[in-house]
Amino acid sequence: MRRGVWRDGAILLAVAVVLLLLPKAYSNQMLLFQLMVYLALSQGVNILYGFTGYLPFGYVGFFGIGAYGASLAMLDLHFAPLLGILAGAVVALLLGLLLSPLLRLSGAYFAIASLAASQAVYLVIANPSLQNITYGPYGIQLPNQFNPIASYYTMVVVLLLAVGVVLYIRRSRFGMALQAMRDDPVSAAMSGVPVVRERIAAWLISAALAGVVGGVFAWQTSVFYPDAVFTLSISIFAIVFALFGGVGTLLGPMFGTVVLFGMYNMIGISDPQYFQLIYGLLIVALVIFLPDGVASLLRKKGIHVL
Amino acid sequence: MLYALVAGILFGLYYALISLGLNLSFGVLRMVNLAHGDFVMIGGFTAVVLYSSWHVHPLVSLVLGAAAVFVVGIALYYLLVPRIATTKDPEMISLVLFFGLSQVIEALAVIHFGNNEQSIFDPVFGTQPVSLLGQSLPAVWLVSGLVSLVALALVYLYLYRSRLGYSTRAVMASREEAEVSGINLHRVSAIAFGIGLGLAAAAGALAPFMLGGITPDIGTGLTTTAFAVIVLGSLGNPMGTIAGGLIYGIALMLMQTYLPSWASLLPYVLLLLVLLVRPSGLFGRQVRSA
Numbered sequence: 001m002r003r004g005v006w007r008d009g010a011i012l013l014a015v016a017v018v019l020l021l022l023p024k025a026y027s028n029q030m031l032l033f034q035l036m037v038y039l040a041l042s043q044g045v046n047i048l049y050g051f052t053g054y055l056p057f058g059y060v061g062f063f064g065i066g067a068y069g070a071s072l073a074m075l076d077l078h079f080a081p082l083l084g085i086l087a088g089a090v091v092a093l094l095l096g097l098l099l100s101p102l103l104r105l106s107g108a109y110f111a112i113a114s115l116a117a118s119q120a121v122y123l124v125i126a127n128p129s130l131q132n133i134t135y136g137p138y139g140i141q142l143p144n145q146f147n148p149i150a151s152y153y154t155m156v157v158v159l160l161l162a163v164g165v166v167l168y169i170r171r172s173r174f175g176m177a178l179q180a181m182r183d184d185p186v187s188a189a190m191s192g193v194p195v196v197r198e199r200i201a202a203w204l205i206s207a208a209l210a211g212v213v214g215g216v217f218a219w220q221t222s223v224f225y226p227d228a229v230f231t232l233s234i235s236i237f238a239i240v241f242a243l244f245g246g247v248g249t250l251l252g253p254m255f256g257t258v259v260l261f262g263m264y265n266m267i268g269i270s271d272p273q274y275f276q277l278i279y280g281l282l283i284v285a286l287v288i289f290l291p292d293g294v295a296s297l298l299r300k301k302g303i304h305v306l
Numbered sequence: 307m308l309y310a311l312v313a314g315i316l317f318g319l320y321y322a323l324i325s326l327g328l329n330l331s332f333g334v335l336r337m338v339n340l341a342h343g344d345f346v347m348i349g350g351f352t353a354v355v356l357y358s359s360w361h362v363h364p365l366v367s368l369v370l371g372a373a374a375v376f377v378v379g380i381a382l383y384y385l386l387v388p389r390i391a392t393t394k395d396p397e398m399i400s401l402v403l404f405f406g407l408s409q410v411i412e413a414l415a416v417i418h419f420g421n422n423e424q425s426i427f428d429p430v431f432g433t434q435p436v437s438l439l440g441q442s443l444p445a446v447w448l449v450s451g452l453v454s455l456v457a458l459a460l461v462y463l464y465l466y467r468s469r470l471g472y473s474t475r476a477v478m479a480s481r482e483e484a485e486v487s488g489i490n491l492h493r494v495s496a497i498a499f500g501i502g503l504g505l506a507a508a509a510g511a512l513a514p515f516m517l518g519g520i521t522p523d524i525g526t527g528l529t530t531t532a533f534a535v536i537v538l539g540s541l542g543n544p545m546g547t548i549a550g551g552l553i554y555g556i557a558l559m560l561m562q563t564y565l566p567s568w569a570s571l572l573p574y575v576l577l578l579l580v581l582l583v584r585p586s587g588l589f590g591r592q593v594r595s596a
Contacts, residue, residue, distance in 0.1 A: 043401035055398045101582050107397045108338045112533055113581045119530065120574040129567050232526065236405060243402060283406025288386065291393040 008167045011250070015163055019156045029152060033220055035261050036155045040213045041238035042253040043162040049239070050208040050247030051169060052199055054103065057111045057235055061118030062207045064230040066092040066214025068125055070135075071140040074219075077095075081145050082154065087217035092211020095121070096204045103199055115232070122230035139225035140218065151220040158212050165205060166250050178202055179248070208224040236283075237261075244286055246295025249305045255294060310559040313443060316451035318515050318555025322548045323454035324509040325532035326461060327502030333478040333542040334498040335387065337400035341408035343528030345375055345503045347415060349510020350520035354424045364426065368453070370512035374506035379500035382407075387490065387499070408525055415522035425519035446515040457508060459546060465544060474498050478542055524586070534577035 019036070023029055041063065049055050069091030074084040102113050125134045169175035177198050180188040189195045214229060221228075245256025260282070269277050290297070295305040328342045352371035356362035362370075386407075390399050435442040465471040473494045476484040485491050513520055531554075539550025557576065561569040 049398075053395070055401065057401065102578075105581055108401060109537075109581060111398065111401055112338060112530075113578060116530060116534070116574040116577045120571055120578065123571045123574065126569075127567060235458075236402075243399075248568060273413045273416040275410050277417070280406045280409030280411075280413060284386075284403060284410065287399055287403040287406065288389050291390060291399050 004171060009119065011167065012160060012164060015159065016156070016160055019159065023152070029148065031265060033148075033152055033155060035257070036159050037213055037217055038120070038237060038241055038257045038261055039254060040155075040159045040162045041210060041234070042242040042257045043166050043207045043250075044209040044213070045238045045242045046247050046249075046253045047166060047169060047202055047209070048248070049242065050253075051175060051178040051182060052202050053067070054199075054203070055111045055239065056114045056206070057232075057239070058114035058116070058118030059206075059238060060209060060230055060232060060235040061114070061121045062092040062095060062210035063214040064074070064125070064226070064236055065095050065121055066211030067218035067229040068134065068140070068214075069211065070215030070227075071142055071218045074142055074145055075140070081147070081150070081219050084145075085154070085212060086112070087218065088215030088218070089208050089211040093204055093208045095211075096207030100200050100203060103196075103203060115235075118230065118232075118235070122226060125230070126226035126294065132248055134226075137221070137226060139228075142222040145219060146222040148220060155213075155216045155220070158209075159217055161212075162209055163250065163254075165209070170250060171200075174198065174201070240283055240286065243293055245289070246293025249295050251305060252293055252295040307563075310563045311356040311556060313447065313557030315552060316443070316447045316555070317516070317559060318552035319451045319454040319458070319548070320417055320509065320512065320551075321531070321535050321554050321558075322331035322551025323505060324456055324528060325535035325545045325551060326458065327505035327509075328532045329502075329528070329536040329539075329541065329544050329547045331460070331502035331503070332536070333544065334474060335400075336481075336493045337387070338404070338533070339499075339502070340401060340404040340529055341411060341525065341532075342502070342506055342532055343521070344408045344411040344415075345379075345506035346510040346513060346520060346528050347412065347520060347525050348375060349507030350513040350524075351415065351419055351424070351510075352507070353511040354520060357426050363489035364511050364514070365449075365453070368508050371506040371511055372504040376500040376504035379503035382503075383496040384492070384501040387495070397524045402455055409515060412525055419522060423519040423521045425514040426485060426589065444515075446512075450512045450516050451584045453512065454509075457505060461505070461544060465524070470494065470497065513566050530577070531573040534580075537577055537580050 006213070022032055026032060041059070043060075045056065045059055047057075066088035068088070069083040070081075070088030073079040073087035077084075077087075079087060099114070099117050102110055102117065105113055124130065126137045127134075128136045130136060131138070169178070177188065177193040180193060181195050181199060185195055188260075203245060217229070218224065241257040241260050242253040243256070244260055245254065246252030264275070264279060265283075267275055298305050324346060327345075328339060330338070331339050331342075349371045349513055350367070352374075353364045353367040354361075356367040356370070357364060378540050386403060387400075390396050390403055393399050436448050438444075439450045463471075472482065473489045474497075476487070477491060477494050477498075478488055481491065484494075510520075511522075517524070535550040535554045536547050537550070538553055539546030539548065554573070554576065558569065558572055
């Protein structure tokens with residue numbers, strides 16, 4: 001146990017050092033920022049899907065509402081950016097609480113219901129009738145807050161937080177309870193695990209994480225349309241990255257994100273339809289040939305994946 | 307009000323046609339085909355292209371498109387489904403798989419047809435409005451309603467009056483028991499999957515008239531709508547889909563009459579409400595677990 005704590009600390013330190021040094025080695029900070037966004041979101045998916053078995057297809061809803069919560073707090077309430085991001089996280093948390101009855105559904109029902117919920121939130125926010133409150137379909141502009149350097153380092157902190165949470169979950173009673181529930185909810189309940197409470201806790205943690213990431217994203221981008229923060233492809237990317245690496249581990253989703261995100265950016269986004277074609281084919285190939293992720297390959301060889 | 311009701315019933319039948327295939331393949335495979343809406347789109351483009359190149363009547367394209375997609379569906383089934391059926395969590399993995407498939411189809415459609423909306427503008431079904439219950443409606447709405455009814459009746463006959471249909475319903479009720487009683491699971495499932503996609507393509511041939519036009523990106527929205535409709539009528543019960551479609555169609559028409567700017571929210575809100583209040587649908591067995 002003691003050694004485990006040291007090892008977790010070492011991992012966090014290593015991730016921090018890499019993230020802080022990366023901008024010096026690679027000048028495209030925008031790309032690095034996006035990479036971190038997906039690293040954090042895929043950990044959010046990992047917390048929910050990897051540890052509880054609930055696949056949140058509408059995960060982007062929390063990201064979007066976080067971006068909007070933060071932006072509106074900065075615009076209308078004149079919050080400082082960090083405080084605004086916190087407000088975004090709170091809004092995402094509240095949305096998670098509101099949607100927590102969805103967890104009563106199982107399997108595909110949950111996945112599709114969460115997708116519908118995220119689209120419903122999007123349509124409400126982008127609705128022209130609410131233009132006075134949400135700025136409707138014309139999006140958000142935060143020219144006064146624009147600060148790419150500060151938002152970059154905020155994102156580093158958020159990502160470290162996400163990694164820390166996953167490390168904690170892997171180690172704690174809480175995480176053990178989640179995994180027991182995922183594998184057999186009835187037996188877990190019989191052994192005294194408060195199934196509903198623990199599951200909602202994981203759901204809220206994952207929602208708040210996406211909300212924070214959305215808020216930092218809004219700060220970094222500072223000009224965006226509603227469809228940019230609610231596009232389904234954000235959910236799907238996060239899910240695919242996490243699945244590719246292997247959910248239920250810490251390094252799996254990180255590996256998946258770095259490899260696939262890197263690959264997508266090499267394909268280039270100059271021709272969106274070819275990009276879409278290749279990434280669609282990649283998803284199909286991934287699911288057919290490697291449904292349990294890269295981590296499963298290593299595990300078959302007897303290597304323990306952290 | 308009466309107009310909204312009558313139009314709602316016709317659109318409801320049409321939405322039932324769009325959704326029925328999704329329910330059929332879900333009932334048999336226990337997988338949600340997220341690419342369902344993209345096959346509606348394929349059917350639509352088939353009708354548009356056949357009409358603009360050779361003036362093929364859309365109702366003929368409907369049959370041709372449905373037949374072609376049926377064959378494609380069976381091939382796709384054997385290519386994809388058996389491979390993921392053995393994984394740890396096939397229900398979830400299939401969502402990701404079919405999402406990938408829908409991206410591929412959508413991208414190919416954009417590459418081939420471009421992003422612009424395409425439709426059939428000639429009055430193939432006549433310009434004369436028809437009168438129904440004292441309301442005058444575009445003739446094509448009535449045609450679509452009738453075509454949907456015919457297709458739904460054919461599916462009913464298949465499921466309840468043919469040998470293969472009996473097997474299909476047996477698989478829907480219980481995969482394991484159907485398999486041990488000697489039913490060829492893959493054959494039945496592949497045919498049901500093919501029929502499901504064929505129905506989607508058939509609905510697509512009427513989409514230029516009923517939905518106003520075809521763009522490559524209509525798939526995702528249609529899939530969600532179809533999912534809302536089949537959940538309303540209860541999953542795994544193909545005939546409940548008709549009721550789901552009617553409720554959806556009428557609700558849609560009422561929304562468009564009284565609250566037009568919020569009409570696009572309808573399928574999502576309806577879906578959430580039904581799932582939370584009565585997840586087995588209006589006519590279904592229990593499905594909620596955990």
